[in-house]
Amino acid sequence: MASREVIQYEGWPSKVFKWFSVVFIAFYMVWTVLPLFVMFMSSFKDLLEAFQIPPVGDWAGVTVFFNFTPTTKHYYELFANLGFSTYLFNSLVAAGGSAVVSVVLGSMCAYSLSRIEFRGKSDLFFWIISTRMAPVVAVLVPLYWIFRELNLVGTLPGLILAYTTFNLPFAIWILKGFFDNVPYAIEEAQMVDGATRLQALRAILPLVAPGIGAFIVLCILFAWNDYLFAAIIGSGGAKTLPAATRELVQPQNIQWGQIMAAGVVTALPMMFLGLIIRKYLVTGLTMGAVKE
Amino acid sequence: MSNSSTTIDRQKGFAGGAELFRVRQIPDSVESKPVSHVAADPPSVNPAASKAYYFWLMMPAIIVLAFISIYPFFWMIYMSLHDVDIGKVEWNNFENFTKLASDTRFLMGWWLLIQYSVMCLTLQLIIGVFLAVALNGSRWEKVLVTTLLMPMMVAPLVAGMVWYFLYNGTFGWYHWLFQSLGILGAKSILASADTAMLGLVLVDVWQWTPLITLITLAGLKRVPQDQLEANMVDGASPLRNFVSVTLPNLYPVLLIAIMLRFMDNFRFIDSILVLTGGGPGNATKILPVYLFEVSFKFFKLGRGAAIALILLIVTIILGMLLVRIFDRQQPKKA
Numbered sequence: 001m002a003s004r005e006v007i008q009y010e011g012w013p014s015k016v017f018k019w020f021s022v023v024f025i026a027f028y029m030v031w032t033v034l035p036l037f038v039m040f041m042s043s044f045k046d047l048l049e050a051f052q053i054p055p056v057g058d059w060a061g062v063t064v065f066f067n068f069t070p071t072t073k074h075y076y077e078l079f080a081n082l083g084f085s086t087y088l089f090n091s092l093v094a095a096g097g098s099a100v101v102s103v104v105l106g107s108m109c110a111y112s113l114s115r116i117e118f119r120g121k122s123d124l125f126f127w128i129i130s131t132r133m134a135p136v137v138a139v140l141v142p143l144y145w146i147f148r149e150l151n152l153v154g155t156l157p158g159l160i161l162a163y164t165t166f167n168l169p170f171a172i173w174i175l176k177g178f179f180d181n182v183p184y185a186i187e188e189a190q191m192v193d194g195a196t197r198l199q200a201l202r203a204i205l206p207l208v209a210p211g212i213g214a215f216i217v218l219c220i221l222f223a224w225n226d227y228l229f230a231a232i233i234g235s236g237g238a239k240t241l242p243a244a245t246r247e248l249v250q251p252q253n254i255q256w257g258q259i260m261a262a263g264v265v266t267a268l269p270m271m272f273l274g275l276i277i278r279k280y281l282v283t284g285l286t287m288g289a290v291k292e
Numbered sequence: 293m294s295n296s297s298t299t300i301d302r303q304k305g306f307a308g309g310a311e312l313f314r315v316r317q318i319p320d321s322v323e324s325k326p327v328s329h330v331a332a333d334p335p336s337v338n339p340a341a342s343k344a345y346y347f348w349l350m351m352p353a354i355i356v357l358a359f360i361s362i363y364p365f366f367w368m369i370y371m372s373l374h375d376v377d378i379g380k381v382e383w384n385n386f387e388n389f390t391k392l393a394s395d396t397r398f399l400m401g402w403w404l405l406i407q408y409s410v411m412c413l414t415l416q417l418i419i420g421v422f423l424a425v426a427l428n429g430s431r432w433e434k435v436l437v438t439t440l441l442m443p444m445m446v447a448p449l450v451a452g453m454v455w456y457f458l459y460n461g462t463f464g465w466y467h468w469l470f471q472s473l474g475i476l477g478a479k480s481i482l483a484s485a486d487t488a489m490l491g492l493v494l495v496d497v498w499q500w501t502p503l504i505t506l507i508t509l510a511g512l513k514r515v516p517q518d519q520l521e522a523n524m525v526d527g528a529s530p531l532r533n534f535v536s537v538t539l540p541n542l543y544p545v546l547l548i549a550i551m552l553r554f555m556d557n558f559r560f561i562d563s564i565l566v567l568t569g570g571g572p573g574n575a576t577k578i579l580p581v582y583l584f585e586v587s588f589k590f591f592k593l594g595r596g597a598a599i600a601l602i603l604l605i606v607t608i609i610l611g612m613l614l615v616r617i618f619d620r621q622q623p624k625k626a
Contacts, residue, residue: 011529013529013530013531014530017530021422021425021426022426024422024423024426025423025426025427025430025436028419028423029436029439029440031498032439032440032442032443032498032502033439033442035443035451035454035455035458035498036442036443036446036454038454038457038458038465039450039454039457042457050463051462051463052463053463053464053465053468054468056468056471056472057471057472058472059472065465101356105352105353105356106353108349108350108352108353109349109350109352109353109354111346111349112346112347112349112350113350115346116343116346118343124354125615126611126612126615127361128357129611129615130607130608130611131357131360131361133555133559133607133608133610133611133614134361134559134604134607134608135558135559135580135600135603135604135607136559136560136561137561137580137583137584137587137600137603138368138580138583138599138600138601138603138604138607139361139364139600140587140588141368141371141583141587141593141596141597141600142364142365142367142368142371142597142600143360143364144587144588144593145367145371145376145593146363146364146367161360162360164356164360165360165361168353168356168357168360169357169361172353197345221445224447225445225446225447225448225449226447226562227447227448227449227562227565228561228562228584232588241447242447242449242450242562245449245450245453246449246453246566249453249566256457259453259457260453260454260457262450263446263450263453263454266446266447266450267445267446267447267450270445270446270447271441271442271445271446273445274441274442274444274445275438275441278438278441281441281506282506282507282510285444285503285506285552286503286507286548286549286552287552287618289548289552289617289618290507290510290511290545290548290549291510292506292509292510292513
């Protein structure tokens with residue numbers, strides 16, 4: 001490549017830029033990791049140790065942070081006495097349930113939308129996407145009223161349905177893009193060979209399966225991380241991890257150790273899942289508008 | 293459904309071009325223009341398909357969506373026109389709306405929401421784009437980008453909790469840092485009305501700048517390298533190159549990023565509820581927070597529905613803009 005040689009001609013501004021960017025990146029990485037690191041470490045600290053900070057301006061005193069004997073008592077407390085195993089279960093069922101419902105119904109709908117044209121299709125599409133973009137609090141007001149009439153408040157099915165309000169439009173929107181990329185000719189060839197329509201659909205499923213899998217995971221992530229629906233619709237019988245974490249904040253007595261432990265329990269699985277679907281993450285988070 | 297399968301069967305039977313042409317004319321076909329079967333164009337559209345089959349496949353999702361979006365929408369309108377309380381619903385002559393005009397917290401809520409969004413977006417764009425440019429093509433790109441992903445995966449509520457801890461006036465590490473650097477006095481950043489908003493913005497910047505970086509990185513990969521090289525041969529400086537080649541190419545992607553983040557600032561208030569709950573005073577009571585308070589703290593659901601309706605309409609208008617931008621993007625990709 002000839003370009004290599006061209007790029008060799010660097011003046012001092014680019015050198016300064018390079019050094020500055022290295023420093024900036026280093027600084028930014030520390031800033032990114034630090035809160036998570038503090039959370040992780042504090043969850044293993046006794047409360048008094050977690051509260052220890054050096055006097056103002058005493059930079060050498062930072063080592064205080066590492067001065068502790070690790071304890072797992074906060075985790076033990078969470079699961080043994082505070083019922084977090086139930087909340088973990090609720091989170092799993094609510095997030096998983098809504099993800100599966102959304103992606104199954106969503107892929108059926110997206111597939112059809114991708115295969116036919118009809119009048120008003122773009123309107124239908126806009127309705128679907130605007131459902132997804134509606135502010136959660138605004139949706140919550142009427143939904144809470146309806147769910148109360150139907151006795152769905154405080155139940156897991158209610159929470160699953162509530163999460164479907166944002167997961168289903170997301171699934172339809174993004175999976176349509178996936179089905180659009182599968183040529184109709186494949187199904188057609190199957191049908192010429194005597195397959196029924198459903199069999200033809202099954203033939204193209206392997207092509208979209210990785211995407212569908214990734215978007216199930218993303219739907220789980222969105223639902224798992226939600227707090228507002230969990231706090232209002234799930235209040236009472238279907239408390240999820242974020243809602244339960246919030247309740248550890250009591251006016252007189254904030255259980256920081258347990259809060260940090262609950263934070264780790266909530267965040268760690270999702271970071272792991274995020275890494276698994278790394279390839280689809282940008283597509284998913286930008287509603288399919290940007291592909292890597 | 294049965295109708296369509298016979299169409300397919302018949303198509304299989306006929307081989308000749310003229311015969312095929314006649315089959316295409318049956319009223320069941322979606323598009324009446326004669327389309328060659330081999331070069332179906334566009335490929336996603338199946339002219340001879342039965343509408344009914346796809347219609348039924350579509351229905352479950354549409355019904356569920358209607359139940360959780362259209363039905364509540366009409367309820368919202370209904371509620372916004374009434375005094376809604378537990379066990380009583382009374383018509384109140386548009387009072388929910390007329391009262392809003394003189395509700396300072398409602399009007400302030402909009403102003404604060406705009407302030408919050410603009411501050412978040414400006415910081416995120418500057419840092420995010422710079423970070424992407426700095427990271428692009430670096431040896432450590434993969435590892436560093438993976439590290440950047442972590443905050444985005446954290447539940448906003450948990451993020452809020454952690455930052456609440458870090459900001460704490462007596463034992464928070466960031467508070468200690470601010471104090472040691474001489475930026476802040478003894479008061480926590482969240483405790484004073486002047487700085488509380490900045491405290492919230494920092495949390496949002498921490499969590500979502502990486503998204504801008506990722507989007508920008510994806511955009512940078514599509515900047516035409518030959519143009520950059522040609523310019524460089526002609527003696528353009530890297531900065532000049534960035535401004536006149538890279539940035540215009542990034543523009544569409546950045547527009548998407550801006551719209552998405554803007555809408556998310558409307559959507560999510562989890563971390564704000566934890567960090568300040570709208571305080572001190574009303575300094576950070578952006579509109580969604582105020583809406584939450586009215587509806588679920590004071591349980592004025594009618595009034596809440598009126599605010600929610602207005603917020604929703606504004607969001608939908610923003611959404612329309614976003615979809616238009618998406619549509620303009622689409623042909624470029626193909």
